[in-house]
Amino acid sequence: MSAKVFGVGGEVDVVRSAAGSVAVPLDEALSDAADAATACGGGLVITVDELQLADRAELANLAAVLQQHVADHWPLVVAGAGLPSLRERDRTVTYLERGEWHELGLLEPADTREALVAPAADAGRPMDEAAADVLTRASGGYPYAVQVLGHHAWRASHGQERIGVVHACAALSAAQRDLSAGLYASRWNDASPKEREYLAALAHLPEGAGGGDVARELGQPTSGVSYLRDRLIKKGTLFPERGALRFLVPGMARWIREQADA
Structure with missing residues (x-):
């Protein structure tokens, strides 16, 4: 070493x-x-x-x-x-x-902004409010996405006194490439053909769709595809939230739609 x-x-x-x-x-x-x-x-x-x-x-x-x-x-x-x-x-x-269980979930917008702005300020290159808004929305509160976006915004602003919107926008495409090659692709490759059909159906539905909506999109009774829903939740690809099914990693639905259109 x-x-x-x-x-x-x-x-x-x-x-x-x-x-x-x-x-x-x-x-x-x-x-x-x-x-x-x-x-x-x-x-x-x-x-x-x-x-x-x-x-x-x-x-x-x-x-x-x-x-x-x-x-x-x-x-x-x-x-x-x-x-x-x-x-x-x-x-x-x-x-x-019997231990203490704490469900962390996704970061709230205020916490996401703090995770982006505070390290940049401490390192001597403050982030503009507009840039923080762009990155906060893009991250979806997913901690790893926050890290990746902040990293690329820092790199894009090399040699500058502040991190501005132009640097945040440059970070979006760079971070998307990282997430696509890593988190999105790994979860997709880990899914069976039937699980991929389920994910694709959910990705093409409006936000807030639930298991019943996915079943109808697939032309199946809810009971006929509930095992796919359960498996994808256990794998950490999806998570239920107040009756809706959501992708754990923000942006994956868009990535799946892009793969289908490619």
Whole structure:
């Protein structure tokens, strides 16, 4: 591994012998870590991302270890993040159900604007209000889209004192290319042919359409395609909101329509 900034850097070679490695049971590993943290007068924080992809048996093992050692008062906090479908899918892991669940959802417009404007100001290149309006609307409140749009607006304004509308507009097309090659395409490629038909039908309906509307668009009874709806929600491609079905990633409906017209 190496790193270099302005011509100054360093390099480290790390060699790990697979033959000499031994898998340590989770119970033992957490016990040792908790003991070490206690001895130092500190604590331990474990963060796990993409929990919806975790194997149910692995989650059950983690829950069992945590429950077993409650009486030991480990200085331990476990924080996990995953798609909304996680809670329904892993309802049988009852001990984890006792934790504090916080549904974050999409960012509100005010929070989205703050996420765009504050870092730019802190870095010495403030963002105009009109530029922030453009990027806020385009992001749809989706955190990753906010990051991508802010990144490209910063790059487009290189050498300027402020980030203006012209830079925000340039960021829209650049961010669209990134999202198309990444989030949109990956979700589309992960869908089965039937799931793609369902997504395409939803993409061509007005915003606010629900599962029944999609079924009618496909010429099927709602019960005949409800399994597709459920699968796409569990995958994190769609999410239900007050009777409507929405794409989790803003802009994907437009991308699907463009693919169909291409």
